[in-house]
Amino acid sequence: MSTSLMNPSEAPSTVPPPRKARKLPGWAVGLLAVVGAITLLATTSYLTGVAQLTSAGTIQTAVGLALPILLAGLGGLWAERAGVVNIGLEGMMILGTWGAAWAGYQWGPWPALIAAIVFGALGGLLHAVATVTFGVNHIVSGVAINLLGAGVTKYLSTLLFEPVSNNPRESPAVPKFDTYSAAGLTDWLAELEQQQRVGVSDVAGILRGLLTGVSPLVMIAAALVVASYLILWKTRFGLRLRSVGENPVASESLGVNVYLYKYAAVLISGALAGIAGATLVLNPGQPGYLEGQTNGRGYIGLAAMIFGNWRPGGLLGGAALFGYADGLQLRSGGATFMSLIYGSVLLVGAVVIWQLWKRRWIAALGGAVAAVALYAIYFSVEEVPSQLTTYAPHLVTLVVLAVASQRLRMPAADGEVYRRG
Template sequence: MTTTVAAPAPAPDREANHTGSKARTYFLIGLAVLFSLAAVRVITGVHEVDSQGSLRAAIVATCPILLAALGGLWSERSGVVNIGLEGQMLLGTWGGAFFTYYYGPWVGLLGAIGFGVLGGLLHGLATVTFGVDHIVSGVALNLIAVGLTTFLAEAFFADLDSQFGHGGAQQLTGLQKPTVITIPGVSDAATSLADKHWFAISDVAALVAAVTNRISVVTILVFVLVFATGWILWRTRFGLRLRSCGENPEAAESLGINVIRHKYAAVLVSGGLAGLGGGYLALVSSPGFHTNQSNGRGYIGLAAMIFGNWRPGGALIGSGLFGYTDSLRLRDPATIHAMLLFVGFWLLLFAAWRIYKARRTQGIVLGVFGLLFLLWFAVTDEVPRDFTSMTPYVTTLLVLAFASQRLRMPKADGKIYRKGTVD
């Protein structure tokens, strides 16, 4: 007698479904932001809210923050908190400027990555090998980087002067830039359509024009790195092993995974990405290098990573939010005043959502803030410049305060790991 056993049905690909759901969510969020910006532009008549120039400035401001966020993501997914992103970015600014001056911008970018990797190696030695508290090591690295880059600038840049650069005790300007790309037919058509100021259509055209007209190859590389990070960490065996080190290193070790090696790999990649962010600041965002150039962007990148719930797509959205607010300081006062209407609308919308989810206290607080922003817009004509310079940091605090309840960090993030120990 023979018995036929039916083959079990294949299990649904939950990870793929989750990724697809996330992609749809991000797309819908993007559409909502686009239409709300278009509405603000039409209501206020301030077309600089999402003009080609404004969006280009926002993209340029986003990229170094995004690179720092990706660096933090790699490190923390392996269980190592990297507060030293700021210092690694600073090392990258000097390395990028030094090697660009002598060897050109592409070698300069490699130099920026190399100096960032060096900062990651120091952080890895302190935390992974010697078991130093991760926060203490990161803060120490930031302080060392400030002093070291200032010393190196005075030692190597003070007497430089040539057709490519002009040195000084605290700066090196006039450096060669990486290649920029323009798509002639697309950029011209998009610019023409954006100038018509049609609702939504011109807003999309302005975004297309911003990314097709004199966009740096390094900017394109940054967004490629977002997708590469997601694929490596969530679609490869190496990524699965690395993430397991951040969740339960003892269990990972029991399965034969070299936890120390994976932590070092993650911290080195983290430092390299942060260093590239520093090189971006020196070679793309500004005319050259100056001391303390990161100006807190490493910390903002860390906040963007946390806001994004330790995922590449979320980090991209958070970095875009902070990058846009950072670029506002470059716009005219009318643009900043119009954004009060945008912020007030979204706060009221989010307040209604929190109340619907039975989070009444949080919803009421958000609603009050939303009404205050709308009142501010109604009774004033401009926003003080002093407040404008604070917007990236205020945004960081507000976003983390209201998003903290939905976040889940890797379980072993920040814990000291010793090989052979059992938790």
């Protein structure tokens, strides 16, 4: 009998491997983000004395302004998840606004919505034919559709709207959707908001703004966000569509019809952009179609989609941010907009503390410098000039994309020209 001596260092380890930290589910992250945003706004409102930050009127205006951005971004999400960059969202929105006005003043809001979907989908079909079938560069095709949408609607307005409205740039008045409010609940929330209690009144104002004057378009947009998530992430169709955007060659080898899924995604993208255009015509406050009324919202929707990391939940947050910045400057002007800069100082300060806790010294130093610079602006400037507040959503877009660019991951085959075989 032979025995072998084993070096203790060579003995198998009985120490279990360290456990990986469990990530929070997406809904929990979103809930924490909402709570953090409300806390930040309430704190800023209390420290600056600006109640408009969380007033019901500001939130209601922000919802209306965020709606077309959200729907346009959702259209971009569908296309880019299938690997097609859709810069043409602006042009498809323009087609949707004209289609909604043309059908709306004749037959009412619901036919207007259907017409907007059809006109937007036609723009998507054109983009799909150019990019998927003929292999045209996605950016070139999108820019061409933006120019074509503006030109076609200008011609059609001169042909059909001018004899009725006596203005080639404007349609006749279009009937609007009815709006709904939770009367008893909103009255109670209004009483809480007027009491100006720290935190409580802020939450009451936000909830009252979300529950007052709700249009069917808001309900449709919320349903489309949920449906997009469920379809793209929880169904076989969505899995195949996303695989086309990640690796179309591998998808084809598994029997997926890549062309069919790309066409379906871009058609849905155009239809959603058409609905985004319809919100500019069918929401209260707009008489109907007006030339140039999209005002770059298709591009901002695309930025909101990128900010949301090509996911519906993140897109919703990005659209809310851009709509809120636009609504605040429309409701209150430059003086109130300065309070957002103060809120930014608080936010950056929280980020600096987080970076210090993680021992990321360089990032913490950079955040501290940014916080000092923002506070210097807040301390030295009494009111932001109106020329700058008009472009608040665009400035917010640039800042947010610059900050969020480090954590983004686009679909691997996004923008690539695909050829079968």
